Each structure stands twice: as C-alpha cells, then as structure tokens.
Amino acid sequence: GQNIDQPTEMTATEGAIVQINCTYQTSGFNGLFWYQQHAGEAPTFLSYNVLDGLEEKGRFSSFLSRSKGYSYLLLKELQMKDSASYLCAGLRSNDYKLSFGAGTTVTVRA
Amino acid sequence: GAGVSQSPSNKVTEKGKDVELRCDPISGHTALYWYRQSLGQGLEFLIYFQGNSAPDKSGLPSDRFSAERTGGSVSTLTIQRTQQEDSAVYLCASRRGTPYNEQFFGPGTRLTVL
Numbered sequence: 001g002q003n004i005d006q007p008t009e010m011t012a013t014e015g016a017i018v019q020i021n022c023t024y025q026t027s028g029f030n031g032l033f034w035y036q037q038h039a040g041e042a043p044t045f046l047s048y049n050v051l052d053g054l055e056e057k058g059r060f061s062s063f064l065s066r067s068k069g070y071s072y073l074l075l076k077e078l079q080m081k082d083s084a085s086y087l088c089a090g091l092r093s094n095d096y097k098l099s100f101g102a103g104t105t106v107t108v109r110a
Numbered sequence: 111g112a113g114v115s116q117s118p119s120n121k122v123t124e125k126g127k128d129v130e131l132r133c134d135p136i137s138g139h140t141a142l143y144w145y146r147q148s149l150g151q152g153l154e155f156l157i158y159f160q161g162n163s164a165p166d167k168s169g170l171p172s173d174r175f176s177a178e179r180t181g182g183s184v185s186t187l188t189i190q191r192t193q194q195e196d197s198a199v200y201l202c203a204s205r206r207g208t209p210y211n212e213q214f215f216g217p218g219t220r221l222t223v224l
Binding site: 004008030031033035041042043044045048050087089091095096097098099100101102103 | 151214
C-alpha cells in the first residue's frame with residue numbers, strides 16, 4: 001500500500017517547539033506536502049519537499065529523507081493560533097495524486 | 111473572489127435523497143479535485159479533472175457518485191440515493207500547472223445524511 005503515517009495528537013506549550021513526524025513507503029512518492037487545517041476550515045499549504053534536507057519558512061520548517069521514507073514538520077515559537085490539524089501528503093509517482101495521512105492535531109496550551 | 115468556493119456549506123438530507131455539491135475553482139486553474147474527509151480519516155480522493163482530458167474517477171466509492179465540470183470551471187459532485195455512510199465533509203481543490211504545485215482547497219460542504 002501507500003500508507004502515510006503520522007501521530008494522531010500532540011500537545012505543547014506556547015513558545016515551545018513541536019516536531020510532527022510523517023513516515024511513508026519509500027517507493028512510490030515524488031515528494032511530500034504539508035498542509036495546516038484549522039477546525040472547520042480549508043487545508044492551507046505550508047510546504048513541499050522534493051529533495052532531501054531541511055527547508056525553513058519563518059517559524060515553520062520541513063525536512064525530508066527520501067531514502068528513509070521520513071519527513072517532519074517543525075513548528076517553533078508556538079503560538080495559540082498554531083492549534084490545528086497538520087496533514088502530511090505524499091505525491092504519488094505513478095499518477096501524481098496526493099495520498100494524505102489522517103492528520104496530527106496539535107494543541108497549544110498557555 | 112480569490113479562493114476556491116463551495117456551496118452549500120452545510121447540507122442535511124434524508125437517506126435516499128439525491129444531493130448536489132458545487133465547487134467554483136480559482137480562475138485559470140486547470141486541475142480540479144474532489145476529496146471526502148471523515149472524522150479521524152485522511153482526505154480520501156474521489157475524482158480529478160485536468161483540462162479537457164477525461165476525468166480520473168478511480169476514487170469514486172460507488173456508482174451513486176458522479177461529478178462533472180462544465181466549461182473547464184465550475185464542478186458539481188452528485189450523490190444519488192444518499193446513505194448514512196456518505197456523511198462527511200466534501201472538499202474541492204484546484205491547482206494550476208503541474209502536480210508539483212500546491213492545491214488550493216475550498217472550505218468544504220458538510221453533508222449529514224439522516
């Protein structure tokens with residue numbers, strides 16, 4: 001199969017750092033997307049990694065290791081507004097559709 | 111509007127009735143996707159339109175589901191003879207250019223089948 005696995009829930013304190021891991025089958029994907037989805041709202045794009053390594057965008061960074069089938073999203077200096085679900089999605093190389101993980105719900109506490 | 115819009119935002123229907131869900135993609139986006147999101151589940155692909163090509167219907171769960179895209183723009187997802195297991199949030203997304211570009215999602219239609 002082409003499972004995308006990520007933890008269901010994470011809790012962290014305002015100002016802290018949280019790392020959301022995502023693992024997938026190494027064969028069959030061309031890259032990894034991360035989306036943020038606040039409750040009741042549309043998913044919004046955060047990052048896309050196609051090459052190995054870390055990409056930084058302000059407080060958010062995303063990492064990819066293609067050989068290990070592993071990605072993570074790093075959220076720094078957490079703010080209350082970062083409480084949301086974070087979706088990992090692999091771009092399938094056979095048909096270029098996205099396979100989504102079930103999402104990780106991050107709760108930021110004061 | 112600059113984003114993807116969907117209507118209605120909420121739909122409550124009785125089992126056995128037909129429903130139509132509408133998606134207005136971003137102008138100029140050639141690709142349009144429909145997904146279904148159930149509680150605790152990842153987004154489930156339903157159907158994909160790309161330009162004038164035949165749609166990829168491989169994700170439709172049964173023949174009660176169909177979709178069309180008129181004039182390369184607005185799309186309608188139709189569910190016939192709705193069942194309780196069809197209750198979910200139906201999301202539409204559009205994209206420009208290649209599959210490596212991000213998909214822009216609409217706010218979704220929450221469908222409840224009683």
